[in-house]
Amino acid sequence: MPLETLKARIDALPTPSTRVQRAVAIAVVVTQALIAVTGSVVRVTGSGLGCSTWPQCQPGSLVPVSHPEFAALNQWIEFGNRLLTGVVGIVAFAAFALAYLARPRRRHYVRLALAMPVGVVVQAVLGGLTVRFDLLWWTVAVHLMVSAVMVWLSVLLVDAVDPAERDPVRVPSALPGLLTGSVVVLVGLLIAGTMVTGAGPHAGDPETPRLALPVETLAHVHAAFLFVYLGMLLAAGLLLRTGTSSRTLWRRYWIVVAVVLAQGALGFVQFWTGVPELLVSLHVLGATAVVAATSALWCGTRARTTTPAELVAA
Template sequence: MPLETLRARIDALPTPGIRLQRAVAIAVVVTQALIAVTGSVVRVTGSGLGCTTWPQCQPGSLVPVSHPEFAALNQWIEFGNRLLTGVVGIAAVAAFALAYLARPRRRHYVRLALAMPLGVVVQAVLGGITVRLDLLWWTVAVHFMVSAVMIWLSVMLVDAVDPEPEPGSLVPAALPGLLTGSVVVLVGLLVAGTMVTGAGPHAGDPETPRLALPVETLAHVHAAFLFVYLGMVLAAGVLLRTGGVDRRLWRRYWVLVAVVLAQGALGFVQFWTGVPELLVSLHVLGATAVIVATSALWCGTRDRALVAAPGERVSA
């Protein structure tokens, strides 16, 4: 079929509804976060090398097989995480297809949607590299940080679904800059967290070398980033109060405060109790929630809000 004919047939397809587009975009957020959490389950159960190669599970077999050195449960945990990549990919491709079919076609929206399946491919390759390098701590860290970026972009995708979003309220001129700074601190917080993990006991496999730095020192650095980040979030709340913002933005803000406080409390409990496996996965879940909430607030102050002069108060 000629390319022009194929393009004409695609363009003739009906425009998908906003509700469907939003539902699929939210599914992308959920699946991107879920695979980060299941990745932590692989690590804390020591299943990272349950499948010893990639893209096959065992040499000569795509699926787990009986093996004298690897328990069946570990193989299936790792293989299940790989299967979930397919679910993430389906949601990502569906989001791109819907964005491409939406009319009028918006370049920003389509580009964000295209980043979803491309990100899945990148993550699959990184996962393979991680396995082939026997779970070196920095490969695991890079794998997680790319997941963090994908979660952030998927929230932006949800925000971009509406072609004409409802007008927002005015916010103080200093707020976008403060939130951008907080994102930089959040990146430092996440990187420090991956280093704590790299030096900690949960390597994904008992034979994997760990980061040769004191875990306690790294944990203190991680906590310092948390305190700075929380302080910037609270400062953002003060600025929001002076701007007279609407309920939608306040709701995003208080969700962020709640998840940051819960994540911080969980981190301290995790440290004091010797990093139990369940709390590790819950902490990764909390990290994804912080990323989602931060991205949602960041989008709310840029895409739906006008910037007010200092001291100006306008209600929506």
């Protein structure tokens, strides 16, 4: 079928409802966060090399098989994480398809939606490289950081769904810059967290070399970033108090404060209790919640209107 004919048939499809678009975009956020959490389960259960190769699980087999060196449970945990990647990809592609079919077609929205399946492909390749490099700590760290980026972008996607023009939100002029600075600190916080993980006991496989730095020192650096981030959130709250009465913005702000405090408390409990496996996965879940909540607050201070230049001809 000629490409022109295929494009004409696609363009003739009905415009999906805003409700459906938003539901799928929210599903993207959930699945992007979930794949990060299941990745941590793979790591804390020592299943990172349960499937010894990629894209196959074992040489000559896409699925787990009986193997003298790899326990069946470890194989299925790693294989299950790979299967979930397929689900994440389907949801991501659905979000892009809905954005493409939405009318009027908007560049910003379509580009964000396109980033979702592209990000899944990038993550799949990174996952394969992580296995090929035998779970070296920095490959796992990059894998997690890309997940954080995908969670952030997926929240922006949810924010971009509604094509209706939005009223500008009144915020103090210093707030956007402060939030930008806080995002930089958040990136440092996440990187420090991956380094703590890289030096810690949960490598994904007992034979994997660890980052040769003191865990306690790295944990203190991680905590220092947390305190700076909390201080910047406090400053943002003071600015909001003097410059806006938006209930939505205030709700998003308090959600960020709540998840950051909960995540910080969980991190201290982890440190004091010897980093138990369950708390590691909960901490990864908390990290995705912090990223999502911060992204939502970011969106709330940057309400956009659709301009003619952003519209794409059908």
